Amino acid sequence: xxxxxxxxxxxxxxxxxxGPDQSVDAGxxxxxxxxxxxxxxxxxxxxxxxxxxxxxxxxxDEFARARTENTGATVMGRNMFGPIRGDWGDDEWRGWxxxxxxxxxxxxxxxxxxxxxxxxxxxxxxxxxxxxxxAALEQAFAAAGGQDVCLGGGVSTxxxxxxxGLVDExxxxxxPVLLGAGERLFGDLDGLDRYEVVEVVSSPxxxxxxxxxxx
Amino acid sequence: xxxxxxxxxxxxxxxxxxGPDQSVDAGxxxxxxxxxxxxxxxxxxxxxxxxxxxxxxxxxDEFARARTENTGATVMGRNMFGPIRGDWGDDEWRGWxxxxxxxxxxxxxxxxxxxxxxxxxxxxxxxxxxxxxxAALEQAFAAAGGQDVCLGGGVSTxxxxxxxGLVDExxxxxxPVLLGAGERLFGDLDGLDRYEVVEVVSSPxxxxxxxxxxx
Numbered sequence: 001x002x003x004x005x006x007x008x009x010x011x012x013x014x015x016x017x018x019g020p021d022q023s024v025d026a027g028x029x030x031x032x033x034x035x036x037x038x039x040x041x042x043x044x045x046x047x048x049x050x051x052x053x054x055x056x057x058x059x060x061d062e063f064a065r066a067r068t069e070n071t072g073a074t075v076m077g078r079n080m081f082g083p084i085r086g087d088w089g090d091d092e093w094r095g096w097x098x099x100x101x102x103x104x105x106x107x108x109x110x111x112x113x114x115x116x117x118x119x120x121x122x123x124x125x126x127x128x129x130x131x132x133x134x135a136a137l138e139q140a141f142a143a144a145g146g147q148d149v150c151l152g153g154g155v156s157t158x159x160x161x162x163x164x165g166l167v168d169e170x171x172x173x174x175x176p177v178l179l180g181a182g183e184r185l186f187g188d189l190d191g192l193d194r195y196e197v198v199e200v201v202s203s204p205x206x207x208x209x210x211x212x213x214x215x
Numbered sequence: 216x217x218x219x220x221x222x223x224x225x226x227x228x229x230x231x232x233x234g235p236d237q238s239v240d241a242g243x244x245x246x247x248x249x250x251x252x253x254x255x256x257x258x259x260x261x262x263x264x265x266x267x268x269x270x271x272x273x274x275x276d277e278f279a280r281a282r283t284e285n286t287g288a289t290v291m292g293r294n295m296f297g298p299i300r301g302d303w304g305d306d307e308w309r310g311w312x313x314x315x316x317x318x319x320x321x322x323x324x325x326x327x328x329x330x331x332x333x334x335x336x337x338x339x340x341x342x343x344x345x346x347x348x349x350a351a352l353e354q355a356f357a358a359a360g361g362q363d364v365c366l367g368g369g370v371s372t373x374x375x376x377x378x379x380g381l382v383d384e385x386x387x388x389x390x391p392v393l394l395g396a397g398e399r400l401f402g403d404l405d406g407l408d409r410y411e412v413v414e415v416v417s418s419p420x421x422x423x424x425x426x427x428x429x430x
Contacts (some may be wrong), residue, residue, distance in 0.1 A: 013387070013412060013424055014401035015230040172228065174389060176412030176424060184402060186229035186393070197228060197391030200422055202415050207422030209228055209391060 002141055003148045003168035004075075007067035009158060009185070010035040010173040010206065016182035017155040024083045027096050034177045038205035039064045048102055060203045063171060072144025074107045075136050077157030081109045081126065088115050095126060106143040108136045110157060133160050155183035163191050168213055170195070173206040217356055218363045218383035219290075222282035224373060224400070225250040225388040225421065231397035232370040239298045242311050249392045253420035254279045263317055275418045278386060287359025289322045290351050292372030296324045296341065303330050310341060321358040323351045325372060348375050370398035378406050383428055385410070388421040 011017045012035060019029025028035065039045045044064040046055030055061070078084075082093045095101055095118075104123040109115075115128035127143075129136040140149040151161055161167050172185070186192065199210035226232045227250060234244025243250065254260045259279040261270030270276070293299075297308045310316055310333075319338040324330075330343035344351040355364040366376055376382050387400070401407065414425035 013389075013426075014404070014407065015399075174228075174422060174424075176415045178401070178407050178410060178412070178426075180404075180407050184230075187399060187402070189229070189395075192229065192393050192395050195393060197393070200391045200417050200419055202417035202422050204415055207389060207415055207417050207424075209389075209422075211228075211393075 002072075002144060002146060004137065004151055004161065004166055005071070005148050006151045006158060006167055006170040006172070008036075008039060008064060008171060008173060009153060010038070010175050011185050012175055012177045012179040012182075014178050014180065015184050015186060016179040017153065017158070017185040019179050019182040022079065022083055022154075027083065029179075029182050031177075031179050032182065034179070035175045037177075038173060038175060038203065041205055056203075058203065059201055059208065060205060063173070063208055066171065067150055070147050071105065071150045072147030073105050073140040074103050074150045074152055075133075075140050075157075075161075076107060076109055076152035077154050078109055078111045079154040080152045080157065086113070088113055094118055094120065100124075106140070108140045108143075110136055133157075133164060133166070137161075137166060155185050158185060159189055162189060162195075165191055165194055170211040172209045172211060174209065175206050217287075217359060217361060219352065219366055219376065219381055220286070220363050221366045221373060221382055221385040221387070223251075223254060223279060223386055223388060224368060225253070225390050226400050227390055227392045227394040227397075229393050229395065230399050230401060231394040232368065232373070232400040234394050234397040237294065237298055242298065244394075244397050246392075246394050247397065249394070250390045252392075253388060253390060253418065256420055271418075273418065274416055274423065275420060278388070278423055281386065282365055285362050286320065286365045287362030288320050288355040289318050289365045289367055290348075290355050290372075290376075291322060291324055291367035292369050293324055293326045294369040295367050295372065301328070303328055309333055309335065315339070321355070322367075323355045323358075325351055348372075348379060348381070352376075352381060370400050373400060374404055377404060377410075380406055380409055385426040387424045387426065389424065390421050391419075 019032035022029045038060050042061040042064045043055035100122040101124040108127050108129050111128050118126040195211045196214050198212045201208050234247035237244045253275050257276040257279045258270035315337040316339040323342050323344050326343050333341040410426045411429050413427045
């Protein structure tokens with residue numbers, strides 16, 4: 001059975017998956033970019049962001065790459081797609097990722113506001129789903145052609161899918177960062193007792209926790 | 216200058232330093248004992264609890280032992296000392312640790328209810344301080360004779376000392392456990408921006424974060 005997987009959903013040591021006050025200039029909230037230092041430092045991160053140098057290999061790099069393996073579609077919340085709230089208006093926002101986003105497959109964006117699909121370079125098409133999280137997931141599995149579906153963020157999207165028991169596996173890195181405020185991934189979250197931690201491994205830049213549904 | 220240090224204050228991946236509903240039968244709250252699996256598994260833990268076998272050596276064991284190094288006194292909250300709330304009454308509670316507690320130095324217990332000191336075997340004496348967290352810390356430093364003071368729990372005690380900026384170093388292990396509810400160590404905590412994470416290292420049983428005051 002294809003799975004719904006969460007990869008690299010990084011939280012701070014104090015539990016925040018994004019900083020406060022997300023905006024065009026701070027897509028991950030204020031201070032939120034610190035969460036992803038471990039990923040940027042990898043070879044995969046260097047390739048993604050076109051950075052000089054080679055980046056690190058090893059477990060961080062393996063975890064960073066795992067998102068793309070056997071993944072045929074992505075589901076994300078509207079807050080991950082962009083900073084716009086409410087009606088789309090005349091805005092021609094096409095995501096944070098430039099003309100050729102790093103997905104290369106169909107991406108289903110949860111929204112309460114209908115929007116035409118946006119076809120990008122490199123195989124990524126953004127589809128907008130206003131029929132709820134289960135409908136979005138069904139569409140994503142259909143589009144994934146037998147491969148798994150990855151669940152992006154933001155925090156509230158992951159929490160909704162966790163509470164509905166629809167997530168099969170999660171990779172949650174904890175970065176050595178204290179954000180002090182923001183959106184908390186865990187806590188006051190129903191249904192977490194369906195999951196258990198099956199692996200812990202760290203680098204100097206992150207402690208990686210892998211969660212799976214209890215069998 | 217002697218320091219105030221926190222050692223082995225373990226939280227779950229979802230951020231709880233104790234489970235809900237602390238009682239005589241569940242001193243760490245329901246499920247809270249799972250937090251300390253990493254420590255029990257060490258050689259130090261085996262010595263402390265008189266377990267069969269040798270226990271693990273390595274980083275977990277080093278972290279477990281560090282609490283006792285250069286430590287001349289301990290401060291703890293009343294909830295760490297025992298499950299009794301409100302007036303002491305006629306209860307002859309002498310702590311969770313039997314006749315010979317693992318401190319072997321003066322321990323200052325924060326309380327709003329005066330209590331005579333309790334002298335235990337092995338050098339541990341419990342002193343009860345109803346004059347606030349700063350007074351307790353002053354008494355502890357005076358008793359420590361130039362050595363450091365360790366801050367025990369519970370969660371609210373650590374939070375109070377953190378908010379007052381009185382903690383110098385913290386060792387916070389994150390256990391691969393999801394408690395779902397309980398007392399949260401971080402979050403909505405003022406003054407955390409005084410601290411930074413200076414080390415991350417993990418074993419299969421815990422990811423250890425070491426925090427220090429920013430210089």
